[in-house]
Amino acid sequence: xxxxxxxxxxxxxxxxxxxxxxxxxxxxxxxxxxxxxxxxxxxxxxxxxxxxxxxxxxxxxxxxxxxxxxxxxxxxxxxxxxxxxxxxxxxxxxxxxxxxxxxxxxxxxxxxxxxxxxxxxxxxxxxxxxxxxxxxxxxxxxxxxxxxxxxxxxxxxxxxxxxxxxxxxxxxxxxxxxxxxxxxxxxxxxxxxxxxxxxxxxxxxxxxxxxxxxxxxxxxxxxxxxxxxxx
Amino acid sequence: xxxxxxxxxxxxxxxxxxxxxxxxxxxxxxxxxxxxxxxxxxxxxxxxxxxxxxxxxxxxxxxxxxxxxxxxxxxxxxxxxxxxxxxxxxxxxxxxxxxxxxxxxxxxxxxxxxxxxxxxxxxxxxxxxxxxxxxxxxxxxxxxxxxxxxxxxxxxxxxxxxxxxxxxxxxxxxxxxxxxxxxxxxxxxxxxxxxxxxxxxxxxxxxxxxxxxxxxxxxxxxxxxxxxxxx
DNA sequence: GTACTGCCTTGAACACGTTCAAAAAGGAGC
DNA sequence: GCTCCTTTTTGAACGTGTTCAAGGCAGTAC
Numbered sequence: 185x186x187x188x189x190x191x192x193x194x195x196x197x198x199x200x201x202x203x204x205x206x207x208x209x210x211x212x213x214x215x216x217x218x219x220x221x222x223x224x225x226x227x228x229x230x231x232x233x234x235x236x237x238x239x240x241x242x243x244x245x246x247x248x249x250x251x252x253x254x255x256x257x258x259x260x261x262x263x264x265x266x267x268x269x270x271x272x273x274x275x276x277x278x279x280x281x282x283x284x285x286x287x288x289x290x291x292x293x294x295x296x297x298x299x300x301x302x303x304x305x306x307x308x309x310x311x312x313x314x315x316x317x318x319x320x321x322x323x324x325x326x327x328x329x330x331x332x333x334x335x336x337x338x339x340x341x342x343x344x345x346x347x348x349x350x351x352x353x354x355x356x357x358x359x360x361x362x363x364x365x366x367x368x369x370x371x372x373x374x375x376x377x378x379x380x381x382x383x384x385x386x387x388x389x390x391x392x393x394x395x396x397x398x399x400x401x402x403x404x405x406x407x408x409x410x411x412x413x414x415x
Numbered sequence: 416x417x418x419x420x421x422x423x424x425x426x427x428x429x430x431x432x433x434x435x436x437x438x439x440x441x442x443x444x445x446x447x448x449x450x451x452x453x454x455x456x457x458x459x460x461x462x463x464x465x466x467x468x469x470x471x472x473x474x475x476x477x478x479x480x481x482x483x484x485x486x487x488x489x490x491x492x493x494x495x496x497x498x499x500x501x502x503x504x505x506x507x508x509x510x511x512x513x514x515x516x517x518x519x520x521x522x523x524x525x526x527x528x529x530x531x532x533x534x535x536x537x538x539x540x541x542x543x544x545x546x547x548x549x550x551x552x553x554x555x556x557x558x559x560x561x562x563x564x565x566x567x568x569x570x571x572x573x574x575x576x577x578x579x580x581x582x583x584x585x586x587x588x589x590x591x592x593x594x595x596x597x598x599x600x601x602x603x604x605x606x607x608x609x610x611x612x613x614x615x616x617x618x619x620x621x622x623x624x625x626x627x628x629x630x631x632x633x634x635x636x637x638x639x640x641x642x643x644x645x646x
Numbered sequence: 647g648t649a650c651t652g653c654c655t656t657g658a659a660c661a662c663g664t665t666c667a668a669a670a671a672g673g674a675g676c
Numbered sequence: 677g678c679t680c681c682t683t684t685t686t687g688a689a690c691g692t693g694t695t696c697a698a699g700g701c702a703g704t705a706c
Contacts, residue, residue, distance in 0.1 A: 199654085199655095220692060220693085221693060221694080222691095222692075222693095230655080230656090231655060231656045232656085232657075232693090232694085233655070233657065233658095233696085234654075234655050236693090236695080237653095237655075241693080242692095242693065242694090358638075358639075369638060373634070373638050376630075377634060379630075380627065380630055383627055384627060387623065387627065390623065392618065392621065393618070396611065396615060396618065399610075399611055402607075403608060403611065406607075407589075407600060407603060407604050407607070430684085451661080452662075452663060453661095453662075453663095461685075462685060462686045462687065463664085463686085463687075464664090464665080464666085464685070464687065467663090467664065467665080468683095468684070468685075472663080473662095
C-alpha cells in the first residue's frame with residue numbers, strides 16, 4: 185500500500201529497471217494476461233520473490249507503462265506543436281500522436297484501463313498516486329491551449345486543459361475497445377470530434393451560454409478535482 | 416465463450432438460481448474479492464465444479480447483479496415518474512432512485528465496473544451480451560424524455576435517451592469511486608448536473624447551436640452505437 | 647579477524663480461479 | 677428389469693498471483 189518510488193529511489197535501481205523493462209517487453213509481446221510473474225522473473229534473471237520486492241504487485245508494473253507513454257508523448261508533442269497556431273489542429277495533432285505512440289501496447293492497453301477503472305487501484309488516473317503523471321498529461325493540453333490563437337469565454341480558459349484531458353480519457357477508452365484494423369475507428373473519432381470541440385470552444389463566447397459554462401466549470405472544480413474527489 | 420442463458424435456460428434452473436442468490440448475498444456481505452468460489456459453492460451446498468457448470472466464470476455471476484439492479488430500477492421508476500412532467504425533475508428522480516437501489520452493493524460495484532471497463536469482458540455495458548439489459552436501461556430514459564413536457568431541438572430528441580444513458584454511466588463511474596459518507600458527493604453531482612442538462616437541452620433550440628448538435632449526434636450514431644462500435 | 651546491522655535475494659508454500667476425467671443420476675425405449 | 681444416452685455432479689489437480697521465513701551479502705565497528 186506504500187512504496188511509491190517516484191523520486192527517492194532508495195532500492196537498488198538497476199535491478200528494478202531491469203525487471204520493469206523485461207515486464208513491459210513481455211507485456212507488449214504476449215499481452216498482459218499471458219505474461220506470468222514467473223516469466224518476468226525468469227527473463228530478468230531474478231527470483232519471483234525478488235520481483236515482488238521491487239513491485240508490490242503485477243498491477244504496479246503497469247504504472248511503468250503509464251509513465252513511459254506520458255514521457256514519450258510529451259516529447260513528441262513539443263515537436264508537433266512547434267509550428268501550429270490553430271487550436272483544432274493542435275488538439276488533433278496531440279491526440280493522434282498519442283495514438284501512434286501507444287499503438288504497440290494496444291492489446292495491453294485493455295488491461296491498463298481495466299485497472300484504471302478500479303478506484304481501489306493505485307493505477308486509476310484519478311488516484312493520488314497517479315498525480316504526477318496526470319499533471320504532465322494535463323500540462324500537454326495547457327500547452328495546446330496557451331499556444332493557440334483562439335477566442336473563447338475567459339471563464340473557460342483556465343479549466344479547459346483539464347477538460348480536454350478528460351476528453352482524451354474518453355478517446356483512450358474508445359481506443360481500448362477498438363478492434364478495427366489499425367484502430368482506424370478511433371482516428372475517425374478524433375477527426376470528427378476535434379472540430380466539434382473547436383466549434384464549441386468558439387461558441388463559448390455567446391452570452392446565452394456563459395452562465396451554463398460557468399456552472400459546468402464550477403461542478404468540475406467542486407466535484408471532479410482529482411485531489412478531493414470523490415474518494 | 417458461449418452459453419449466455421438469457422431466455423432458453425436449458426440447464427436445471429433451481430440449482431442455477433440457488434447458486435446465483437448465494438453468490439450475490441456473499442458479494443453484498445463480504446465484497447467481491449473476499450468471496451471465493453469455494454465459499455459460494457459450500458454455502459449453496461454444491462461442489463465447486465458444479466458452480467462452474469452453471470456459470471462460465473466468477474465474472475459471469477456478476478451479470479446477475481446487473482440484471483437484478485436493472486429490473487428493480489425499472490420497477491421503481493414507474494412509480495417515481497407517474498406524477499411528474501418536468502424533465503429535470505424526472506431525470507433527477509430516476510438517477511437518485513438508481514443510487515438508492517444500488518447502495519447495498521456499493522463496494523461490490525467497484526468490481527462490477529472494473530469488469531465493465533474491460534472490453535474483452537462480456538460484462539461491458541457496451542458488449543453485445545449486455546444488449547438486453549442495456550436496452551432496458553435506455554428504455555427508462557426514453558420514458559423520461561417522452562413523458563416530459565420539454566421543448567428541444569427535434570433533431571436531438573430521438574437520440575437523447577441514449578445520451579442520457581451515457582451520462583448515467585458517468586454518474587455510476589463517479590459513484591463507484593465515491594467514498595464519502597452515504598455517497599453524498601454522488602448525490603451532489605446529480606443535483607448539480609441535472610439542472611445543467613436541463614438548461615442545455617432547452618438551449619438546444621438555439622439556431623447557432625443546431626449544426627453543432629446535429630454533428631455531435633451524428634458522431635454518436637456513427638461511432639458510439641454499441642452494436643457496431645468500436646469492436 | 648568477528649559481530650552486528652540493514653539491504654537484498656531466494657524458492658517453497660499458500661490461496662483462489664479454473665479445468666477435467668470420471669462418476670452419479672435421470673430418462674427413453676424395450 | 678436392463679441398456680444406452682444425456683444431463684448433472686464431483687473433487688482432485690493445475691496455473692498463477694502473492695507471501696514469508698530463511699538465508700546471503702554488503703558495509704561498519706571494534
